[in-house]
Each structure stands twice: as structure tokens, then as C-alpha cells.
Amino acid sequence: LLERFLESVAARVGDVEILSGAACAQRYRDPFQLFVDGPPPPAALRPRSVDEVRVIVREANACGVALWPISRGENLGYGGAAPAEEGTVVLDLARMNRILEVNVPDAFCLVEPGVSFIDLFDRLERDGLPLWLSVPGYGLGSVAGNALERGVGNSPYGDHAAQICGLEVVLGDGELLRTGMGALPGSGMWQRHRSPLGPRLDELFLQSGYGIVTKLGLWLMPEPEASAAVEAEIESRESLAGAIDALTRLKRAGVVQDSPVVASYLTQAALHSTRAEWGPPGAALSGEAEGRLRAALGLGWWNARVRVYGPPEVVDLGVARAEHAFAGVPGCTVRVSRWRAGEPMARAHRGLPTAEGLANRNWCGPHGAHIDLAVGLPLSGAEATRYAFFVSETMAAADLDYHAAFYLRDRHILNVVQILFDQADSAMCQVVDAVYFRLIEDAARRGFGLHRAPTRYRAAAMAAYDFGDGAMRRVRERLKRALDPNAVLSPGKDGLG
Numbered sequence: 466l467l468e469r470f471l472e473s474v475a476a477r478v479g480d481v482e483i484l485s486g487a488a489c490a491q492r493y494r495d496p497f498q499l500f501v502d503g504p505p506p507p508a509a510l511r512p513r514s515v516d517e518v519r520v521i522v523r524e525a526n527a528c529g530v531a532l533w534p535i536s537r538g539e540n541l542g543y544g545g546a547a548p549a550e551e552g553t554v555v556l557d558l559a560r561m562n563r564i565l566e567v568n569v570p571d572a573f574c575l576v577e578p579g580v581s582f583i584d585l586f587d588r589l590e591r592d593g594l595p596l597w598l599s600v601p602g603y604g605l606g607s608v609a610g611n612a613l614e615r616g617v618g619n620s621p622y623g624d625h626a627a628q629i630c631g632l633e634v635v636l637g638d639g640e641l642l643r644t645g646m647g648a649l650p651g652s653g654m655w656q657r658h659r660s661p662l663g664p665r666l667d668e669l670f671l672q673s674g675y676g677i678v679t680k681l682g683l684w685l686m687p688e689p690e691a692s693a694a695v696e697a698e699i700e701s702r703e704s705l706a707g708a709i710d711a712l713t714r715l716k717r718a719g720v721v722q723d724s725p726v727v728a729s730y731l732t733q734a735a736l737h738s739t740r741a742e743w744g745p746p747g748a749a750l751s752g753e754a755e756g757r758l759r760a761a762l763g764l765g766w767w768n769a770r771v772r773v774y775g776p777p778e779v780v781d782l783g784v785a786r787a788e789h790a791f792a793g794v795p796g797c798t799v800r801v802s803r804w805r806a807g808e809p810m811a812r813a814h815r816g817l818p819t820a821e822g823l824a825n826r827n828w829c830g831p832h833g834a835h836i837d838l839a840v841g842l843p844l845s846g847a848e849a850t851r852y853a854f855f856v857s858e859t860m861a862a863a864d865l866d867y868h869a870a871f872y873l874r875d876r877h878i879l880n881v882v883q884i885l886f887d888q889a890d891s892a893m894c895q896v897v898d899a900v901y902f903r904l905i906e907d908a909a910r911r912g913f914g915l916h917r918a919p920t921r922y923r924a925a926a927m928a929a930y931d932f933g934d935g936a937m938r939r940v941r942e943r944l945k946r947a948l949d950p951n952a953v954l955s956p957g958k959d960g961l962g
């Protein structure tokens with residue numbers, strides 16, 4: 466069947482690139498995998514246009530072959546480019562990489578899935594456009610794939626899914642859908658107006674496996690007149706609750722638009738040093754090692770940052786309020802940096818798409834990798850601290866280090882814990898795996914859910930959402946059957962397992 470599928474795709478889609486064998490195995494795996502779970506995907510298809518995607522989907526239906534769409538496949542920490550199930554053909558959309566529109570007055574873009582953060586950033590730079598892009602900590606991925614996974618960046622536009630305005634989607638039966646105002650022929654409102662008549666369908670295609678997104682509209686941040694960052698080193702591990710509550714009050718006062726972030730010292734340490742410099746493997750870092758590390762790298766136990774944007778008066782007020790908020794947190798050292806329009810852009814507080822974040826790979830040595838645990842918590846210092854201490858102690862008991870960041874959103878905290886490990890240490894990989902499953906169960910017991918899950922843990926994380934004896938599951942199964950009747954798209958993606 467696979468051969469028949471590949472032959473008929475090759476015959477009908479002249480321009481498609483087909484990869485198989487070693488080239489496919491090398492490219493479409495999860496470079497951060499804990500275990501070699503199964504054989505690599507049998508083939509990958511790299512189309513150039515939506516028409517080609519539709520033909521491929523129709524042929525997949527005819528031949529009973531499953532497809533795993535990816536935009537650039539840089540989903541590191543969450544499963545990489547590898548399909549969830551054996552035998553699935555990768556549909557790599559990286560060659561569909563046109564930036565179809567950048568609109569300055571209304572601050573949006575319309576991109577194909579293969580457009581990377583670097584492509585879009587370069588376009589804004591090259592044309593001198595006064596729009597800022599929110600980028601994730603690792604910037605080599607795609608604008609579309611990241612937003613579809615509900616990725617995050619550090620800017621007022623850092624909730625990337627929340628900036629989506631209008632999708633074009635090929636459904637599992639090959640039908641082409643445009644969501645929102647895109648459904649109204651000839652409308653110029655597709656990327657401008659998110660709440661047209663009827664239900665908003667964009668959300669159906671996030672983390673779902675119900676369709677292949679071939680165009681994505683995204684709101685961008687208009688360049689502000691000024692920006693500033695207020696950064697604080699917080700000495701004591703026990704000060705987390707105070708810091709979170711102070712930053713929550715600051716956010717609720719309406720003077721900062723950004724998601725303030727508080728991160729443990731190891732998140733920074735892993736970018737600038739290796740674990741071996743501070744302590745032997747197979748044992749939690751001693752208090753002495755922790756002190757030595759923090760002194761050498763100039764880090765608080767927690768390191769927090771608030772960014773402020775807008776007219777200079779607004780930024781001045783935000784900085785003053787942020788300084789005041791941090792002044793109430795014991796053992797806090799504050800540093801402010803400012804930028805104004807016309808000054809060198811290197812000083813502006815905007816995201817740059819780089820691979821620098823990948824440096825933390827080396828923390829556990831040359832075979833280092835990580836998986837992310839991303840959990841939504843209440844916006845409460847006491848609850849966040851209880852959870853942070855529980856997770857860090859669970860990890861310390863398993864001789865794992867605690868690299869964690871808390872992003873303060875409007876009504877909740879997004880807590881991302883990076884679990885760094887050595888892929889060459891199979892015992893450590895087993896431990897990481899067991900700890901991850903335990904943390905999923907524990908989060909559910911506390912009433913917290915995962916916000917995004919690595920492919921391997923998706924079904925376990927999804928199983929916790931079982932109100933009404935699995936009503937969510939049944940509805941999602943019905944949606945899947947309606948939109949992808951032969952289940953040819955992204956098997957295993959929905960976490961229903």
C-alpha cells in the first residue's frame with residue numbers, strides 16, 4: 466500500500482520531494498528521545514503548494530496511508546519531527562515557505578507553514594518594517610507549527626496561539642477550509658477580525674490532528690516608542706511566593722503588558738556551563754555547589770524579569786511600579802535597561818530568533834537532551850511555591866536537576882520545567898521517564914493539567930481530562946471522525962491513544 470501510495474503521489478504531484486531510507490530516518494526522528502521506540506518513518510513527502518497537499522491527502526485516503534504533518538519539525542522537547550505511530554509518512558511542509566502578506570498598519574502577517582521565525586524576522590528587518598515578532602527560546606522552528614502547538618515567547622504577544630487570526634486548512638478528506646472571515650469570499654478582513662458569525666473554528670486545529678494548516682494569520686506587535694526590562698536576582702528559594710504575588714499585583718494594575726517570568730538559577734546556569742563543572746553526576750547538587758555556581762555566574766536562586774512597552778511615560782511608570790514591586794521581595798537586587806525608538810535596536814527588548822537556547826543541551830554532557838513538562842497553575846504565590854517545591858524535591862530524590870520557569874499570564878501561571886538528561890545514560894532515561902509519568906498523575910490530582918505534552922506522554926496527560934466519564938474524549942472522537950473520516954491525519958496526535 467505504501468509503495469502504491471508513493472508511486473501515485475509521484476505520478477500526480479510532479480514537484481513533490483520524496484525521502485525514504487537513511488535520509489528520512491536521520492531527518493524525521495526525535496533528537497531528544499529517551500528511548501528508540503520503533504523504526505523511523507518509512508517515507509517523507511515535501512510538497513510545495515496547497516494543491517499538492519490536497520492530492521497527497523486524497524491519495525492517502527485511497528491507499529489507507531497515514532500522514533504526520535509538520536511545519537519545520539523543530540518541536541524539540543516535545544517529540545521533534547517524529548510521528549507518534551509507526552508506519553506514518555511525514556508530510557513536511559517546510560518547502561511551503563512564502564510570507565504571503567505583512568500588513569504594517571494593522572500589524573499582522575499571513576504565512577505558509579514552512580516560514581521560520583528567522584525568515585519572518587529577516588523580512589521585517591530587510592524591509593525596515595516597524596513590527597516586532599515574538600519568538601520562543603529556541604528560534605529555528607516555524608511561526609505556524611509553534612503557534613499551532615500553543616508555543617510561547619517572551620513579549621506581550623508571547624501567547625502565540627492567542628495571536629492566530631484565520632487559518633487555511635486541508636481536512637482529512639481533502640476538503641479545503643478557510644476559518645473566520647476567510648470563509649467570506651473576497652473579504653479583506655481575514656486577518657483583522659476574529660469573531661465573525663458562528664463558532665470560531667481556529668481553535669479546532671490547535672494540538673488536534675484534525676487538519677493540515679496550509680496558511681496561518683498571526684497578529685504582530687507594532688514597534689513601541691520605548692521599552693524597558695526590570696530584572697531581579699532573588700536570593701532565597703523561599704522568596705518565590707512573594708515574587709509571584711508582587712508580580713501578579715503589578716500585572717493586575719495594568720501597567721505591564723508582558724508575561725513576567727520567574728526562573729530557577731539552573732535555567733541560566735545550563736546555558737553558560739555544564740553540570741560536571743559543579744558536581745558529580747548521579748547526585749543532586751550540594752548546597753555548597755549551588756552557592757559556588759550562583760556566585761560564579763551572578764545568579765539569584767530565582768531570577769525574574771518584567772518588560773514594559775509603550776510611550777516613554779508609560780514605560781517610566783511601568784519601570785517605577787516594577788521596581789516598587791521587587792522592593793517588597795526580600796533579598797532582591799534589581800537592574801533596569803531601557804531603549805527608545807531611534808537608539809540601536811540591539812538594546813530594544815524584542816525577541817531575536819536564535820539557536821542559543823540549545824546550549825543547555827550540554828548541561829548533561831555531549832549526549833544531553835531535554836523534555837518539557839508544561840503545566841498550568843493558579844496565579845497564586847503560595848500554590849505555585851507548593852507545586853515548585855514538590856516538583857523540585859521529587860526531581861532531587863531522583864538525582865535530577867530542577868530547571869523551571871513560571872510565566873505569569875492573565876489568569877494562570879504557565880510553569881515549564883525542563884528535564885535535562887544524558888541520552889547515553891540508559892538508567893537516567895528510565896528514571897526521567899518514570900518521573901515524568903508520576904508528575905502527570907500528581908498534577909491531575911492537584912487539579913492541574915498539562916498545557917502541551919511530548920508525543921510519548923500525550924495520551925497519559927490527556928487521560929486526566931475525563932469529566933463526565935470521558936465526555937471530552939467522546940466529543941473529540943466524534944470531531945475526528947467528522948473531519949478526518951479515514952483517520953489518515955496525525956495518528957496519535959490527539960492523545961486519545
Ligand SMILES: Cc1cc2nc3c(=O)[nH]c(=O)nc-3n(C[C@H](O)[C@H](O)[C@H](O)COP(=O)(O)OP(=O)(O)OC[C@H]3O[C@@H](n4cnc5c(N)ncnc54)[C@H](O)[C@@H]3O)c2cc1C
Binds near residue numbers: 542602
Ligand atoms: C532549548 C529550547 C528552548 C525552547 N523554548 C521554547 C519556547 O520558549 N517556547 C516554545 O513554544 N517552544 C520552545 N521550544 C520547543 C520547540 O523547539 C518550539 O516550540 C518550536 O517552535 C517547535 O517547532 P516547529 O515550530 O518547527 O513546529 P513543528 O515541529 O513543525 O510542529 C509541531 C507539531 O505541530 C503540529 N503541526 C505543525 N505544523 C502543522 C500544520 N501545518 N498542520 C497541522 N499540524 C501541524 C504537528 O503535530 C507537529 O508535530 C524550545 C526547544 C528547545 C530545544
